[in-house]
Amino acid sequence: MPYLDYAASAPLRAEALAAMLPLLQRPTANPSSQHGPGRAARVAVETAREQVAALVGAAPGEVVFTSGGTEADNLAVKGAVLARPEGARQLVCSAVEHHAVLDAAAWAEADAGARVALAPVDPAGRVDLKRLAGLLEPGRTALVAVMAANNEVGTGQPAAAAAGLAHAAGAVLLCDAVQAAGLPGVDVGRDGIDLLALAAHKLGGPTGVGALVVRTGASLRPLLHGGGQERGLRSGTLPAAAIAGFGAAAAAALAEREASGFGAALGALRDRLLAGLRALEPGLAVNGDPADPGRSTGAPPWGSPDPSAAGLPGLLSVRFPGRRAEDLLLLLDRQGVACSAGSACASGAVTPSHVLLAMGRDPAEARETLRFSLGHASTEADVDAAVAAVRGALEVLAPQEAAG
């Protein structure tokens, strides 16, 4: 079945499954236990910690395992706010952050005396650094949140430049790298990132596990209290099997990034998809930055040479003018092709995405957007099947046009 929804969840990699199975089959796998099976689980966890750290240029001791990207973002935002005295709890977030960041910030504003300022983005979805700088309150800003690359439109963000601004104001930078950790990749040292959120399942690991990279010097209050695991920042028995799967997926993603040609091949698949869709629908509009250096083969570098600003090579967000994304999704699903619409609410309904609205699209346009995302196991056949399915969907919808 053609699966083009990696940004929602990537298929589990064989390496990840192989790393998990022995741990699931053992009699016990509490890595804190003082016996043979416990030590074996601990070895698996620490190996994974090294693999995850290597993916993002961190030291293994900086990796705090969490239940996923959402918890990592929550720990970063709430933990940083609570570590500051009241009066120094201002937060500056890009307007296109994931809800895990924005809603945690909204909580901090409602319940923890924080104030939140949102930095606007340009029509491509890239945060406006000048406006962001103007929102900083030196000495009072606790945290700046600028993601590595946006999950809905794929636009890369100038995280390194944002980190510089944050540091000058005495704040830490949270970079949500849930989507970008594999490709184009992030490097916490190079980019000056203090807090980095990761999720295993976007890399081809299991769901239910992620990490917050907490660099030395960033002070956080824990949200979960108990056994004091993860340097006291995140209590709870470590899920050794899931963490091992995370580590294996991180290692595989790093190997892909370092293998010459993988990123370009993914970008080429994305371009093939875009060309195929354009041929079907001349009015197709691409959301995001079509000239993003991380996304399109042979495209000229966009703007500054900031390597942290590259976007997602495998993500394509497109608008079909006059078509409801809900309708297209149903018709693609009927043909066995999986992709997604802008964003979904708790009930599962497609609602206008805050990212597209921040980029200046109106709600009707936001409801016309489909997101295709490719990854480690994507093939030309997947892309061609998706294009064929879109052709079929547009054919079903065509009589409506003739009648109307």
Add this chain to the structure above:
Amino acid sequence: MTPTRPRVLVAMSGGVDSSVAAALAVEAGWDVTGVHLKLAETPAHLQVQGKGCCTLADADDARRVAGTLGIPFYVWDMAEEFRRAVVDDFADEYAGGRTPNPCARCNERVKVVGLLARARTLGFDALATGHYARVEGGRLYRAADRAKDQSYVLYMLGPAELDHLRLPLGRMTKPEVRATAVRLGLRTAAKPESFDVCFVPDGDTAGWLERRLGRRPGQVVDTDGQVLGSHQGAYRYTVGQRRGLGIATATPRYVLRVEPAAARVVVGERAELAIRTVALERVSATDGRGPRPGHARVRLRAHGQEAGCQVVPLGNRVRLDLDEPVAAVAPGQAAVLYDGDLVLGGGTVAATVPAASSPGG
């Protein structure tokens, strides 16, 4: 060639009726897809404990039933259409002194006619719902379970819709529907009935209208114009209402008319509620050919009694001369015409003439 299975979209509210309708559609061998309409705009986290329709729990129930049945399932956000066509209309109608039927309006604009058009666009052959009514030979009939009959809120359907509408519960009783849900292990089997207006979950329509329209104080008067008391908004009153008038009189008084422009509520004796003639607007016929003169039975509210009447077409309106007076007929309500179990069509009550006065005024 093997006959292709009809491709049917089932509207799944998350209640037991539409759950069983979906299950019967699957058992019938149709190619079934479920859809839940998100009609409320309230933020999801406020709806979790909510009553009424369209809560998060209802979407979850519908999804679980679809999973049990093994059918594709989607949630469509039609909150904007619902607000414009049903909720705003509900408030506007009350503000205009009429008594709307939001369920009929919803079926007309969103749930049946609107959804059916969208289903057809998406290549479905038909729409199925959990309404209690029958569609046979392209005509609409009352449900076998007369106590549950919902043909009243479907009267506006014409042949274009009825040809593509399937109502799997039409020949079943409610106990049979529940038994079917139990037999199939559907988790909605024991779900309570929903009542009231789904977007007024606490049932306090007057309070809902006051929040929306603000207070519009005025006077309660008798038919001679004598002031008997005051009120906080004429929209709080419906023709036939007796409670909540806040006046002390020797005999009970009932609302005869609501005059929002003058902010006046006119009350009178019970006998004065009797209506002999009803004028309908926005008239439709289920056979698509328009109302024809002759004798019919008319139902003037969802759970009210029926009366015989002469149907007199007058251009795009219809006059109904009732065989015997009917009490408390409110403008804005649906009037549905029957010939036995067959639904002929209906319209919206535009005006009424009391039995006491001469007709034709």
